[in-house]
Amino acid sequence: MSTPTMLTPMESAEIQQAYTDHELDVFGKRGLEIVRGEGAWLFDSAGKRFLDCIAGIGVCNLGHAHPDVLDALHGQAAKLINCPGFFHNDAKAAFLKALVSVAPAGLNRAFLCNSGTESVEGAIKFARISTGRQTIITAKRGFHGRTYGAMSATPNKKLSEGCGELVAGFQHVRFNDIEALRAAVNGETAALLLEVIQGEGGVYPADPEYIAAARALCDEHGALLIVDEVQTGFCRTGRFFACEHYDLKPDILTLAKAIASGLPMGAILVADHVEVPIGRHGSTFGGNPLVCAVATRVIEVMQRDNLAQRAEERGRYFLEGLQKQSHPQIRAFRQRGLMIGVELKIKSKPILKRLMALGVLVMTSGATTLRFLPPLTIERDEIDIAVAAFHQVLNEEADA
Numbered sequence: 001m002s003t004p005t006m007l008t009p010m011e012s013a014e015i016q017q018a019y020t021d022h023e024l025d026v027f028g029k030r031g032l033e034i035v036r037g038e039g040a041w042l043f044d045s046a047g048k049r050f051l052d053c054i055a056g057i058g059v060c061n062l063g064h065a066h067p068d069v070l071d072a073l074h075g076q077a078a079k080l081i082n083c084p085g086f087f088h089n090d091a092k093a094a095f096l097k098a099l100v101s102v103a104p105a106g107l108n109r110a111f112l113c114n115s116g117t118e119s120v121e122g123a124i125k126f127a128r129i130s131t132g133r134q135t136i137i138t139a140k141r142g143f144h145g146r147t148y149g150a151m152s153a154t155p156n157k158k159l160s161e162g163c164g165e166l167v168a169g170f171q172h173v174r175f176n177d178i179e180a181l182r183a184a185v186n187g188e189t190a191a192l193l194l195e196v197i198q199g200e201g202g203v204y205p206a207d208p209e210y211i212a213a214a215r216a217l218c219d220e221h222g223a224l225l226i227v228d229e230v231q232t233g234f235c236r237t238g239r240f241f242a243c244e245h246y247d248l249k250p251d252i253l254t255l256a257k258a259i260a261s262g263l264p265m266g267a268i269l270v271a272d273h274v275e276v277p278i279g280r281h282g283s284t285f286g287g288n289p290l291v292c293a294v295a296t297r298v299i300e301v302m303q304r305d306n307l308a309q310r311a312e313e314r315g316r317y318f319l320e321g322l323q324k325q326s327h328p329q330i331r332a333f334r335q336r337g338l339m340i341g342v343e344l345k346i347k348s349k350p351i352l353k354r355l356m357a358l359g360v361l362v363m364t365s366g367a368t369t370l371r372f373l374p375p376l377t378i379e380r381d382e383i384d385i386a387v388a389a390f391h392q393v394l395n396e397e398a399d400a
Contacts (some may be wrong), residue, residue, distance in 0.1 A: 009035070009045070010045070012045045012046065015033040015045060016029075016031075016033065030353075030356060032044050032050070032356070033045040034050075036064075037052070037060070037063075037064025037065055038063075038064055038065050039063045039065070039375070039377060040063055040064075040374060040377065040378040040379070040382050041064070042064065042361065048359070049359065050356070050359050050360065051359060051360045051374075051382060051385055051386055051389075052064070052361050052374065052375065053361055053362045053363075053372045053373065053374040053386055054361050054362065054363050054373055054374075055373050055375045056257075056262060057231075057363065058199070058231045058236060058257050058258060058339075058373045059257045059258055059261070059262055060258070060262050060375055061234055061235060061236060061258035061261060061298075061302075061307065061375060061376045061377075062298060062302075062307075062375065062376070062377060063375035063376075063377040063378075064375070066261065066301070066377075068297050068298075068300070068301050069261050069262070069294055069297065069298065069301075071297070072294045072296070072297035073293070073294050075293065076091060076289055076290050076292075076293035076294070077290060079091075079289070080289045080290075081288060081289060082288045082289065082290070083288060085282060085283065085286070085287065089289050089292075091289035091292040091293045091296070092288075092289060092292045094292070094293075094296050095112075095287075095292035095293070095295050095296045096110055096112075098295075098296045098299045098300070099269070099295075099299065100269075101299075102240050102241075102299060103241070103253065103269050104241060104243055104244065104248070104249050104250065104253065104269075105249055106271045106272070107249075107250070107253055107269040107270065107271055108271070108272055109269070109270050109274075110267050110268060110269050110270070111126075111267065111268045111270070111276075111281065111283075111286070112265070112267050112283070112286045112287030112292070113265075113266040113267065113268065113283050113286040113287075114264050114265060114266055114283065114285055115145075115256055115266045116144075116145055116230035116231075116254065116255075116257060117144070117145025117146055117147045117150045118147075118256075118266050118283070118286070119230065119254040119267060119268050120145045120150040120153065120228060120254050121145070121147055121149045121150055122268045122281060123191075123226045123252045123254050123268050124136055124150075124191070124193070124226075125149070125276075125280075126268065126270060126274055126276050127190045127191035127226060127252065127274075128190050128191075129275075129277075129280060130224065130273075130274045130275050130276065131190045131222070131223070131224060133188055133189060133190035133223075134168075134169040134188075134190055135169050135170075135171060135188050135189045135190055136153060136169060136171070136190055136191050136192075136193055137170075137171045137172075137173060137181075137184050137189060137191070137192045137193070138153045138155065138170060138171070138172055138173075138192075138193045138194070139172065139173060139174070139175040139194055139195070139198070140172050140174055140175055141155070141175055141198055141201035141202070141204065142154060142155065142175065142193075142195055142198055142201060142228075143156070143195075143198070143199065143200035143201060144193065144195075144228055144230075146159060148163075148167055149167050151163070151166060152166040152167040152168075152170045153170055153193055171184055175198060175201075175204065175210075176206060176207050176210045177210075178209065178210055178213045181210070181213055181214060181217055182213070182217065185217040185218065185220075185223060186221055187221050187222065189221055189223040190223060190224065191218075191223055191224040191225070191226050191251075191252070192214055192217070192223055192224075192225050192226065193226040193228060194206070194211075194214060194225070194227060194228065195228045195229075195231075196211060196227060196229075196232065196242045196243050196245070196248065197231075197232050197237060197242050197336055197339065199231040199232065199339065199365070199371075200231075200365055201365065201366070202341050202343065202365040202366055202369045202371075203335070203336075203339055203340065203341025203365060203369070203371060204334060204341075205245075205334065206246070208246055211243075211246045212246075215248060215249070218251070224251040224252055224274065225250050225251050225252070226250065226251065226252040226253075226254065227243050227250040227252070227253050227254070229241050229242055229243065229254060229255055230254055230255060230256045230257055230266075231257055231339075231373075232336075232339065233253075233255045233256075233257070233259070234255075234257075234258035234259060234298070234302065235258075235302050235307040235308040235310075235311050235337070235376055236258065236311060236337055236338060236339050236373070236376070237311065237336040237338075237339050238309070238311050238312030238315060238336060238337030238338075239308055239312075240308050241253070242336065245336070250271075251270070251271045251273070252268060252269065252270050252271070252274060253268070253269040254266070254267075254268055255267040255268070255269065259295050259298070260291045260294045260295040260298060261294065261295075261298045263290070263291045263294050264285075264291070265286075265287075265291040265295055266286070302376075305377075307376045308337075310376060310377075311337040311338045312337050314337075314338055314378060314383065315335055315336070315337040315338045315340065317380060318335075318338065318340060318372065318374075318383050318386070318387070319333060319335045319340060321383060321384065321387035322340070322342060322390060324387070324391075325391050325394075327391075327395070327397075328398060329344050329346050329397060329398065330342060330343070330344060330345070330394070331343040331344060331345050331368070338372070338373065338374055338376055338378070339371075339372075340371070340372040340373075341365055341369050341370070341371050341372075342369065342370040342371075342372075342390075343368055343369045344369065344370065345368070346368065346397070347367055347368060348364045348367065348369055349364060349367075351370060351393055352364055352370065354396070355389055355390065358389040358393065359385075362386075374386070
């Protein structure tokens, strides 16, 4: 077997020029060329390190270059990478067993796909097929993806501008408004689709009474309750799944992001009463042996290292650090585990840029909220670095 040719490392200017020349840029760039990761740190093309409080947008819950992930990846890649869904496969079977073992009670079967938006698309489709109804109710300020069905479930006109007609049959109601739910859910409702913590919307947790009412209304009217845990799943909020904070049993659970710690994967968990006939759905790459082997190992590591408990403890420590100093620019803190939103009275993007200049990478949620989503493996001294940079930037802002 011939030795593969190694690519010559690219310089910063060359990397940026390649993007300028060849990428259809729908993201907008921050001017960094990230080329390597280790633990909670990312490194640019010049070797400068940055504390990663983004984790691939809540994807790399085990951090970067985790040895267990690399071991599972290398081992399975040498055996079998892809396998059509009409064959049985040992890696997929092992993952299905592992996933169901940690899932909320009653979710005994899964369809495996490639992303969060795919999992939401499939969940919408499954709900309509299974109930014979069409209406899907979602919450305002929620986010479920950028493909047409998921975008139709997301009440954000900026996402759908210029896209023409969206998928019919969607209604949007106020989040945490029980009366709005009661007015909307009826005998024609196929499903109620909710995030129990709205991530993109600004890290807004649902009220327990709201979630209880949602479950009761779905039961009363024969509708399915779909919970979107694409961002909140896999120990991020201090529980394996955020719905466990509410003792909630969904009919359908959508998953992705951290499921395979960086590899593209999604899943739709369903209860036994959700039926989809053979041939009505599928995926060429979904549930391939490579991602399944990694995802199984991810679950093992999360259980072995008690990452849900660690996220809860580290999240409290992170929040306490952020709250140690009082800043006039802060409106509110919202936190569940290592999912933290800091709502400001000023625009968040300039603060994000100044944190980046100090070597700390964060995200925004809307125009005024900073979002911290670090790897769950982050250490206390690394949290201290992020907290110190946060206070330095806000103190400088106040002085200015």
